[in-house]
Amino acid sequence: MSNVVILGTQWGDEGKGKIIDLLTEYASTVVRFQGGNNAGHTLVVGGEKFILHLIPSGILHPGKKCLIGNGVVVDPAVLISEIKRLRARGVKVTPKNLALSERAHLIMPYHNALDLAREARKGKKKIGTTGRGIGPCYEDKAARVGLRVVDLLNRKHFLANLRTNLEEKNFILEKFYKAEPLNRAKITRDSAKWTRFLAPFVANITERIDQTVRKNENILFEGAQGTHLDLDHGTYPFVTSSNPVAGSVSAGAGLGPKRIDSVVGLVKAYTTRVGDGPFPTELMDKIGKHLRDHGQEYGSTTGRPRRCGWLDTVVLRESARLNSLDMVALTKLDILTGLDKIKICVAYKLDGKKIKYIPADLNAFERCEPVYETLPGWTEDISGAKKMSGLPRAVQKYIHRLTDLIEVPVGIVSVGADREQTIMLKNPFKTSRKR
Ligand code: GDP
Ligand code: IMO
Numbered sequence: 001m002s003n004v005v006i007l008g009t010q011w012g013d014e015g016k017g018k019i020i021d022l023l024t025e026y027a028s029t030v031v032r033f034q035g036g037n038n039a040g041h042t043l044v045v046g047g048e049k050f051i052l053h054l055i056p057s058g059i060l061h062p063g064k065k066c067l068i069g070n071g072v073v074v075d076p077a078v079l080i081s082e083i084k085r086l087r088a089r090g091v092k093v094t095p096k097n098l099a100l101s102e103r104a105h106l107i108m109p110y111h112n113a114l115d116l117a118r119e120a121r122k123g124k125k126k127i128g129t130t131g132r133g134i135g136p137c138y139e140d141k142a143a144r145v146g147l148r149v150v151d152l153l154n155r156k157h158f159l160a161n162l163r164t165n166l167e168e169k170n171f172i173l174e175k176f177y178k179a180e181p182l183n184r185a186k187i188t189r190d191s192a193k194w195t196r197f198l199a200p201f202v203a204n205i206t207e208r209i210d211q212t213v214r215k216n217e218n219i220l221f222e223g224a225q226g227t228h229l230d231l232d233h234g235t236y237p238f239v240t241s242s243n244p245v246a247g248s249v250s251a252g253a254g255l256g257p258k259r260i261d262s263v264v265g266l267v268k269a270y271t272t273r274v275g276d277g278p279f280p281t282e283l284m285d286k287i288g289k290h291l292r293d294h295g296q297e298y299g300s301t302t303g304r305p306r307r308c309g310w311l312d313t314v315v316l317r318e319s320a321r322l323n324s325l326d327m328v329a330l331t332k333l334d335i336l337t338g339l340d341k342i343k344i345c346v347a348y349k350l351d352g353k354k355i356k357y358i359p360a361d362l363n364a365f366e367r368c369e370p371v372y373e374t375l376p377g378w379t380e381d382i383s384g385a386k387k388m389s390g391l392p393r394a395v396q397k398y399i400h401r402l403t404d405l406i407e408v409p410v411g412i413v414s415v416g417a418d419r420e421q422t423i424m425l426k427n428p429f430k431t432s433r434k435r
């Protein structure tokens with residue numbers, strides 16, 4: 001039995017959905033443990049594309065269980081429409097293969113409204129959130145006033161808390177942000193529909209995970225966002241409001257840290273960022289455009305164009321340390337095809353000094369200039385490669401240099417969006433540490 005965590009090492013959108021879908025074959029259960037529908041995880045199977053926001057990326061595999069842990073913030077309307085959309089495309093989604101933690105917090109319409117109003121007020125200083133109410137929902141959780149999934153099952157309690165919360169939120173929305181207040185009667189009506197639809201999916205997820213562990217079955221933990229969007233370790237305040245690092249599995253799904261066997265870090269072969277915040281290797285030139293156009297770098301959740309730049313190994317080394325990465329899954333290598341030369345950032349120059357870390361002071365990080373190493377590019381189409389030996393020498397050189405720089409082996413290489421376009425060098429379920 002082994003429990004594997006898959007997470008993003010950059011600023012999200014590294015290709016987690018694809019790799020999780022691929023590895024689901026070796027697990028019985030896939031668990032989301034943080035974030036919400038700010039995530040957009042893309043799966044391509046036989047040319048057909050699915051984008052998942054809340055439902056774990058194992059859902060396309062019949063017979064596998066998908067669990068949404070307590071650390072996730074759940075917008076009930078979004079979850080319902082995601083279930084319906086999948087069903088309309090012939091994917092079976094029932095309480096047999098999907099369960100939702102009773103302890104997960106609910107994203108309420110006032111969270112979305114506050115997220116949008118706050119961003120609008122910040123103007124140029126905005127974070128560039130997805131506008132899905134993620135921050136305000138986690139705030140309420142920490143302030144101990146949030147509504148949880150379990151509250152949907154106790155109507156009296158739910159409505160009493162809704163009334164109290166809405167009184168405060170509407171005051172802030174109207175008086176401070178000069179925004180429209182929300183209508184309690186509408187939320188009350190909608191919430192009755194949420195309860196009817198979602199009640200059969202509600203479960204004690206930590207107990208389900210424990211049962212799975214006791215049966216010696218494999219579990220895959222699906223990270224959302226990326227390490228540098230982490231609330232504690234990322235480029236604060238340009239971060240999300242949860243902890244996408246590996247340590248978050250224990251709090252967000254209720255599995256003790258000693259039960260985690262292997263951590264796989266997703267690395268996109270270049271860097272992207274959607275939303276605001278510092279990004280030292282960002283390219284505003286034709287190479288940046290090449291990456292955006294060829295990589296179709298537009299947000300899976302909001303459709304916003306993603307900012308693109310060279311691979312940054314300062315960022316990756318920090319991710320390797322913060323998550324104790326066992327291996328890397330390297331994605332979108334095919335997108336680098338056709339570039340004359342390829343650069344890798346190996347350090348920063350800060351006020352004339354060479355450094356190999358990310359300064360906590362954002363002003364200092366903004367002054368960091370990348371120090372690059374240049375490697376030869378390649379022109380061969382690699383999107384059909386099945387083996388490492390089938391890759392051009394320049395591609396192999398790029399992979400080896402990355403491994404040397406971050407001191408983590410590359411175990412999976414992805415050369416296209418489809419499940420099939422993958423070279424598996426090491427299967428994390430077969431190479432996990434012995435407990
Ligand atoms: P996630 O949030 O980490 O799951 O990543 P997204 O789904 O938001 O963005 C990754 C995008 O790259 C999706 O459109 C994937 O279909 C696509 N993708 C994943 N791996 C590869 C790859 O190796 N090559 C190419 N060309 N596309 C890929
Ligand atoms: P996946 O799981 C990329 C970014 C937003 C913004 C910041 C805060 O698909 O990799 P939030 O709405 O969370 O308060 O926004 O975080 N962000 C993501 N960027 N991929 C994601 O998820 C993201 N989820 C949030 O763009 O900069």
Ligand code: MG
Binds near residue numbers: 012013014039
């Ligand atoms: Mg995404």
